[in-house]
Amino acid sequence: MRDLNPSARDLLLQLFAAAVDSADPAKTVARHLPELPRGRVVVVGAGKSAAAMARAVEEAWPEVNLTGVVVTRYGHAVPTRRIEVIEAAHPVPDANGAMAARRILQAVSGLGPDDLVLALISGGGSALMTAPAPGLTLDEKMQVNRLLLASGAPISVMNRVRRRLSSVKGGRLALAAAPARMVTLAISDVPEDDPLAIASGPTVHDPDAGGDLSEIVNQLGPDLPAAARRLLLATPDPIPEFAADYRLISTPQMALEAAAELARTVGVKPLILGDAIEGEASAAGQIMAGISRSAALHGHPVAGPAVLLSGGETTVTIGDAKPGRGGRNTEFLLSMSLALDGQTGIHALACDTDGIDGTEDAAGAIIGPDTLIRARAEGLDPPAILRGHDSYSLFDRIGDLVRTGPTLTNVNDFRAIYIP
Incomplete structure (x- = not known):
């Protein structure tokens, strides 16, 4: 069973496409x-x-x-x-x-x-x-x-x-x-x-x-x-x-503004949290989960239906352990999903606008309230996978990777969180 709201999923993908399209060289180079x-x-x-x-x-x-x-x-x-x-x-x-x-x-x-x-x-x-x-x-x-x-x-x-x-x-x-x-x-x-x-x-x-x-x-x-x-x-x-x-x-800010404009056209309030969010991907995922939960439960910093938009570039510190397959966006999302623990209605997308998250073949992934349920149904251990920096493998297994191929542009990472 999939609990992933098709309309939320489609909206997140459309917002990402709008961000990428705003940075298409075919549309921007000639003007400058x-x-x-x-x-x-x-x-x-x-x-x-x-x-x-x-x-x-x-x-x-x-x-x-x-x-x-x-x-x-x-x-x-x-x-x-x-x-x-x-x-x-x-x-x-x-x-x-x-x-x-x-x-x-x-x-x-x-x-x-x-x-x-x-x-x-x-x-x-x-x-x-x-x-x-x-x-x-x-x-x-x-x-x-x-x-x-x-x-x-x-x-x-x-x-x-x-x-x-x-x-x-x-x-x-x-x-x-x-x-x-x-x-x-x-x-x-x-x-x-x-x-x-x-x-x-x-x-x-x-x-x-x-x-x-x-x-x-x-x-x-x-x-x-x-x-x-x-x-x-x-x-x-x-x-x-x-x-x-x-x-x-x-620029990343231009891409976020393009996504925000699209959100407004479909009656969803956009809130741009910043275009320069850095730090450990897993820590950023926990923080964004807290902000998203507050928005969903209390209407702060924005009441739904809304979308929280952010950009920037997080990092993943590997340490001494041999890492699995992952990228900073999929690691961010897995950490966020664990922190949300199935919170009703919240969906999120995190993708690199160049179409390649780290060294893998996906731009990133999407999560929803049932992400952990479906992962565990496949026999996966999400906390262990996060510790092993193998987030790509989890999202690949449950079919929630976002694959665009090379987009031929790059305005850093794009994150969108849907609040119902």
Whole structure:
């Protein structure tokens, strides 16, 4: 028996679709393009949306003699005619990402002040465009990324490490393109839409280039490669300041507002709780369960029918145990479901807007009042599964994963909780 309310489930899926659609490069890129230069146009880019953004540029400028190269995640490429698309690994870099970084640096070298470099930047670009700093090998950088992903460190801290260990991030791509004019079109997947955090800021100045990273070095532990440790603890040479023409074309807040507008049209009150919610996924699930229960029982902070909307990026700290299959969104939902313990009428969706929750093939999942009942009917132990970070397997078993495939955009995680 399924207690999952079809209308609630459909509404949550429609809200997620509206959020993703609001960040579709085909609908946003053209509105933000700069004037054409007297000289050449070179397009470069990195991120999960880079190929879709490149195609949108080609469609907006059909007669322009432009060249360029972008790198995106495996499975996220789309056909282009003038801009080369390279696919590489994410979240741990690979040789294709290193090759792409070299090709991008070559594409912007030797340009003049009359030329334009159009940089297309989106989430995932940090891992996809990888150029290890001098003295660091690709294998060592891959090991650092693995340690970062398992550390539970917030994305802002991860990106500080990645900038220090890179020859292209933290404004170094922009410096390589000088004296050409550079305009960046960016899709934000980070809290507060900080340009320095989106793909580790390859086209903006890094005022924190010499900041103290000893705390995260200690957190990463003895498995941190010695070369990376030296670079992270050393004081690097300052990076020259420069002005940046940086244009945000899609953000998590815009996506939440698009979902809120849809909710209003069907008579459901939206309440946006924030676009930058971070912390442990399981802890966030417990907190959201408490807020949802208060709304359902007491009408605070909003009375139903309503939907609580939020974005941001939680983390999952693996620890020493070998993890199962999971992602931060499915872990959030399993924790929330355990905290709700079958609370009548409450349903929730949590998905990554790029269509990939962590490294799995689903964007996320949906829960309802009967989630735990159906899981236990399958012989599953939800608390043990949560402890083992195997939430994907539970939702796959009971048929509540949300599979969209790559969406070709990325405005971070999207969470919607329906209150009857």
